[in-house]
Amino acid sequence: MPELELRVAGSASSSKISIGPFEAGKAFSGSAPAAIIADSLVLRVFGTLLPPGPRIEVPRGESAKCLESLEAVWESFLELGLDRSSMVLAVGGGSTSDLAGLASSTWMRGLPFEYAPTTLLAMVDASVGGKTGIDFRGRKNLVGTFSQPRRVHCDVAFLDSLDELQFASGMAEAIKHAVLAGGTYAALVEDLGGIRPRASTAAGRAALEALVFGSIQIKAGIVSRDERESGERRLLNLGHSIGHALEAILGIPHGHAVAAGLASEARLGVILGHVDSATLKRLLDLLSAWKLPASMAAAFALAGKPDEGQGRVLAAEALAADKKRAGSELLIAFPAGADAGFGACVEHRIALDELATHMKSLP
Numbered sequence: 229m230p231e232l233e234l235r236v237a238g239s240a241s242s243s244k245i246s247i248g249p250f251e252a253g254k255a256f257s258g259s260a261p262a263a264i265i266a267d268s269l270v271l272r273v274f275g276t277l278l279p280p281g282p283r284i285e286v287p288r289g290e291s292a293k294c295l296e297s298l299e300a301v302w303e304s305f306l307e308l309g310l311d312r313s314s315m316v317l318a319v320g321g322g323s324t325s326d327l328a329g330l331a332s333s334t335w336m337r338g339l340p341f342e343y344a345p346t347t348l349l350a351m352v353d354a355s356v357g358g359k360t361g362i363d364f365r366g367r368k369n370l371v372g373t374f375s376q377p378r379r380v381h382c383d384v385a386f387l388d389s390l391d392e393l394q395f396a397s398g399m400a401e402a403i404k405h406a407v408l409a410g411g412t413y414a415a416l417v418e419d420l421g422g423i424r425p426r427a428s429t430a431a432g433r434a435a436l437e438a439l440v441f442g443s444i445q446i447k448a449g450i451v452s453r454d455e456r457e458s459g460e461r462r463l464l465n466l467g468h469s470i471g472h473a474l475e476a477i478l479g480i481p482h483g484h485a486v487a488a489g490l491a492s493e494a495r496l497g498v499i500l501g502h503v504d505s506a507t508l509k510r511l512l513d514l515l516s517a518w519k520l521p522a523s524m525a526a527a528f529a530l531a532g533k534p535d536e537g538q539g540r541v542l543a544a545e546a547l548a549a550d551k552k553r554a555g556s557e558l559l560i561a562f563p564a565g566a567d568a569g570f571g572a573c574v575e576h577r578i579a580l581d582e583l584a585t586h587m588k589s590l591p
């Protein structure tokens with residue numbers, strides 16, 4: 229079973245990440261979970277596979293990431309008498325793990341918690357790296373902590389029940405890692421050719437595990453060197469400035485918003501002279517292979533909302549509220565590596581006013 233450890237440089241913080249069949253009771257370290265946090269669908273479909281222990285049900289999807297849900301989870305911790313010796317297990321997608329990680333890392337100043345991700349997006353991205361959070365006043369991830377899960381266990385068999393939209397959403401983050409890393413990981417993602425492997429066959433399981441393992445290696449490597457996003461980790465926000473703005477105003481799946489963000493930011497990079505047209509095409513080909521939106525217009529269409537002036541103004545306003553901004557400027561990364569544009573990025577400081585102007589004219 230492939231396993232790796234994410235050790236944060238200069239801190240005692242670490243996370244063990246393994247990939248392989250999930251066996252309740254065996255996958256997790258030491259003590260049985262004192263509480264299992266999952267949404268209603270995950271409890272219904274996978275409940276019997278989970279270890280015994282009290283269940284805390286949270287809402288499905290992004291709506292779980294709010295103050296009311298956080299309070300409800302804390303209420304359950306209180307009722308169950310959880311203390312610092314209690315381990316919390318979160319099973320589900322990134323919305324569940326972001327909420328559960330925040331609830332656990334703040335309860336009594338921090339309980340140990342572990343994740344069993346059940347979406348592709350959570351396996352390749354959300355469950356790794358220790359960012360927890362909820363949305364606040366319509367803004368993404370405004371409240372959160374950096375807290376590493378003690379363990380993450382990825383069983384790709386969970387992925388076979390995802391619908392095509394949710395699977396593609398996860399592919400958007402894998403594509404982001406392919407752009408960042410280039411080389412063999414980019415080749416692996418391109419070689420899938422938009423065809424989804426299924427864990428029900430041995431070859432499919434191997435392909436999914438390679439996809440998940442490659443992404444985790446890339447992300448864990450970056451986070452281990454820069455947990456708090458003071459430098460290199462900012463690159464993991466590739467596509468996320470415009471992406472988060474689109475997600476906030478359109479309510480489309482996270483990965484679809486990131487896909488439109490990756491494409492739009494790369495187009496901006498072409499205008500600013502950082503990205504060449506062959507790199508843009510390579511990225512657009514990858515996104516279209518998975519039917520992911522490759523423009524802001526496509527993101528509006530996916531949401532069923534008119535792409536008129538006011539929508540773009542709202543997107544620019546949401547962008548100006550980005551928590552990554554510094555004063556009236558935002559740092560945006562553009563793909564500019566030696567592997568046909570992949571494998572490295574350049575960062576560019578752009579004034580929010582200038583960005584707002586581009587937001588109106590980008591496709």
Ligand SMILES: NC(=O)c1ccc[n+]([C@@H]2O[C@H](COP(=O)([O-])OP(=O)(O)OC[C@H]3O[C@@H](n4cnc5c(N)ncnc54)[C@H](O)[C@@H]3O)[C@@H](O)[C@H]2O)c1
Pocket residue numbers: 267269270288289290293320321322323324326346347348349350353354355356357358359360369386387388389390391394397482483
């Ligand atoms: N913390 C991080 O570093 C980080 C990184 C990337 C994204 N995120 C966050 O992750 C969230 C998105 O997470 P997500 O895409 O995993 O989706 P999600 O958690 O919002 O779940 C989406 C839907 O998939 C369903 N689902 C879960 N597992 C399933 C399965 N195996 N089969 C069928 N349906 C299943 C859920 O019930 C839900 O309806 C966003 O809020 C995003 O901000 C966090």
